[in-house]
Amino acid sequence: MYDVGQLIGGNWTPGRGGARLTVLNPGDGTAVTTVAVASEADVAAAVQAARDAAPGWRRTAPGARAAALHAAANAVEAAADELAALMNAEMGKPVDGARDSIGAGVGTLRQYAELGPTHRGRALAGNDEAIDLMAYGPRGVVAVVTPWNDPVAVSCGLLGAALVTGNTVVYKPSERTPGTGHRLAQLLAPHFPDGVFSLLSGDGSVGAALASAEVDVVAHVGSTATGRAIAAACARTGAKALLENGGSDPLIVDADVDPAWAAEQAALGSFANSGQICVAVERIYVHRDVAEAFLRELAAQADKWAGDLGPLVDTRLRETVHAQVSAAVRDGARVLTGGELPEGPGAYYPPTVLADCTDDMAVLREETFGPVAPVVVVASFGEALERAARSPYGLAATVLTGSMSHAQQAWRELPVGTVKVNAVFGGAPGGAAHPRGGSGQGFGYGPELLDELTVVQAVHLEAPPTGW
Secondary structure (H helix, E strand, C coil): CEEECEEECCEEECCCCCCEEEEECCCCCCEEEEEECCCHHHHHHHHHHHHHHHHHHHHCCHHHHHHHHHHHHHHHHHCHHHHHHHHHHHHCCCHHHHHHHHHHHHHHHHHHHHHHHHCCCEEECCCCCEEEEEEEEECCEEEEECCCCCHHHHHHHHHHHHHHCCCEEEEECCCCCHHHHHHHHHHHHHHCCCCCEEECCCCHHHHHHHHCCCCCEEEEECCHHHHHHHHHHHHHHCCEEEEECCCCEEEEECCCCCHHHHHHHHHHHHHHHHHCCCCCEEEEEEEHHHHHHHHHHHHHHHHHHCCCCCCCCCHHHHHHHHHHHHHHHHCCCEEEECCCCCCCCCCCCCCEEEECCCCCCHHHHCCCCCCEEEEEEECCHHHHHHHHCCCCEECEEEEECCCHHHHHHHHHHCCCCEEEECCCCCCCCCCCCCCEECCEECCCCCCHHHHHCEEEEEEEEECCCCCC
């Protein structure tokens, strides 16, 4: 069994807390990881070590920081198979998909290694007797709190951007994937001076203590409830909150699309990673002209996906997903396929398609985070847009349409950070967006993340008077 502790000031230690957690394999219920829960004293020590290391790391040349990040990326790439096996054991992601995700994380580390040394500053137009400029520098100590559903790729983005810009980091991975986070930390830490990179393990109490500590930024990807608690803690301490929280992303199917192709896109968006993706399709609004054929094709697609899905991360999440599906059925939704708890061990849940859904059902109103595709039939594209916008979340949305005017109307009117047209996943490297509402605040990706993790000084320089 994999054993997880803390990295504080360059020293690996079980920490000073006595509590321990055990992570179970969601496929068969066997124990995978045992976790030492960091104490408040451990949190304070890690933050102080980061604070002590900050001046030296800040003064390290940007090129040297980038070289360290490149070396760390090489180490993660070399250990991809090991990390993929840990992800599979802790959160159920199939190994091939886990390798792809780890590859994305490696690419992100390298991207920030290249962008860091060129991170912007600029001269200002002043008078001839002076020099005016805007200089960028690190914010200080960054707490990085990451989720379980994509534990390597998400962590690499936040950690890479924070470290390359000269910040020191205290890293708290999810208690559902602590072994993956621990192994990632083992791969990254040797490339940075002691105290620049620290790891704290444990449950939500550790994350809460870290968010309330004397840090300069709390960067979090995870649930909306946790994000709001972090925002409240940052309001008390004065730290910057950088948040990507939950979503309930809509998919709109226009009247002019091929229903079979639309069903393939909908299935990919709803069922990939068993629906455990922040930008998964959680609500589907289909035009009535293609609804019957679309529903038939989507049910067929769900049946094709059934043998390829891994389990949900644990039985607790499975119970939540099934409770939403059951409540929708009680309120009038029809199950076209799935919707039943499978027999046998593990936290598996079948790909499920629900018809005749209404906006007041929790399966549409809330984030389900499971392989469920609830469908609403609409009379027009305008109605679909209006209903898709009725959400407290604002992460992303997808529109399937052959109309350029509808595509433009969608990205102008949907109150979300990302709008995808005719593809549920995809986008150029370096893209960044502002999540809205309950989905968070601030840029979490792309070159703009470097701006989030730095501060700007306006500098005015004049020569001393002659004669001194």
